[in-house]
Amino acid sequence: MKSTFLITVILLLSVQLRLNNGVNTDRSFAAYITVNELLGSTPRAPEKNDSIATGHKELKKAPANTVKKEKLKKNKRGKWQNKLSSANQSNLQLHKRVSQPGIFTAKGAVQFDFDQHELRDIEAFNQVMHIADQLLFDSTQRVSIAGYTDNIGSNYYNDSLSSRRAENIKDYLVELGVNESQIHLSFNGMADPVSDNAGESGRAENRRVEFVLFAAG
Numbered sequence: 001m002k003s004t005f006l007i008t009v010i011l012l013l014s015v016q017l018r019l020n021n022g023v024n025t026d027r028s029f030a031a032y033i034t035v036n037e038l039l040g041s042t043p044r045a046p047e048k049n050d051s052i053a054t055g056h057k058e059l060k061k062a063p064a065n066t067v068k069k070e071k072l073k074k075n076k077r078g079k080w081q082n083k084l085s086s087a088n089q090s091n092l093q094l095h096k097r098v099s100q101p102g103i104f105t106a107k108g109a110v111q112f113d114f115d116q117h118e119l120r121d122i123e124a125f126n127q128v129m130h131i132a133d134q135l136l137f138d139s140t141q142r143v144s145i146a147g148y149t150d151n152i153g154s155n156y157y158n159d160s161l162s163s164r165r166a167e168n169i170k171d172y173l174v175e176l177g178v179n180e181s182q183i184h185l186s187f188n189g190m191a192d193p194v195s196d197n198a199g200e201s202g203r204a205e206n207r208r209v210e211f212v213l214f215a216a217g
Contacts, residue, residue: 088186088187091144091146091184091185091186092146092186092188094144094184094186095144095146095184095186095210095212098144098212098214099144099210099212103214104212104213104214105134105141105213105214105215106131106134106212106213107210107211107212107213108127108131108210108211109208109209109210109211110124110127110128110169110208110209110211111124111204111205111207111208112165112207112208112209113207114150114152114203114207115153115161117161117164117165117167117168118168119168119169119172125172128169128172128173128176129176131143131173131211131213132172132173132176132177132178134213135173135178135179135182135213136176136177136178139179139182140215140216140217141182141213141214141215141216142182142183142184142213142214142215142216143173143178143182143183143184143211143212143213143214144184144186144210144211144212144214145166145169145170145183145184145185145186145209145210145211146166146185146186146187146188146209146210146211146212147161147162147163147164147165147166147167147169147186147187147188147208147209148162148165148187148188148189148190148191148192148193148206148207148208148209148210149161149162149165149189149190149206149207150190150193150197150202150203150204150206150207151190151193151197151203151206152203153190155189155190158189158190159187159188159189161189162187162188162189162190163187165187165208165209166185166186166187166209167185168209169209169211170183170185190206193206194206194208
């Protein structure tokens with residue numbers, strides 16, 4: 001009997017809801033309460049962020065611990081950059097000093113395509129091989145490698161690009177058998193251009209890695 005009565009009530013409520021097309025949320029919820037009271041369960045009122053009220057969930061703010069992690073990452077990156085900058089400045093000073101006449105035994109440069117850090121042709125690779133031969137032949141020789149870029153892009157990006165160019169030359173030398181202790185590496189981004197950056201030909205000359213051979217001591 002009880003189950004028959006409940007089914008009858010539910011059917012009547014269903015008919016009533018269909019007849020009242022366009023009813024608001026409060027009346028729908030009243031029907032929801034009536035059915036649940038009959039079934040012996042406790043209804044829960046719709047909350048503000050439920051889909052029944054707004055059609056979507058509200059966006060939540062990023063957790064506080066996520067913000068803290070981002071700040072820690074920035075602080076660590078800043079400390080690493082400061083340490084790198086100190087070593088780089090020391091090697092740049094060395095590069096300028098050994099580039100003076102009467103100090104270096106040989107010097108040269110290889111150019112790069114725009115926004116690239118790989119050697120672009122066999123001629124550039126032959127220059128690197130020539131430097132490697134001299135370092136392998138005389139272990140007292142050292143080489144200072146300095147990477148540069150043109151003036152297109154931000155300072156941060158060009159510092160990174162000039163570093164990758166210099167690292168690429170160093171990797172070639174090491175693969176050819178040169179001892180890492182013979183290599184001094186530095187990068188200087190868009191600073192110290194050897195040509196005018198106003199034109200493409202000048203920018204092409206500035207996209208370079210310089211190498212200077214000198215005797216240790």
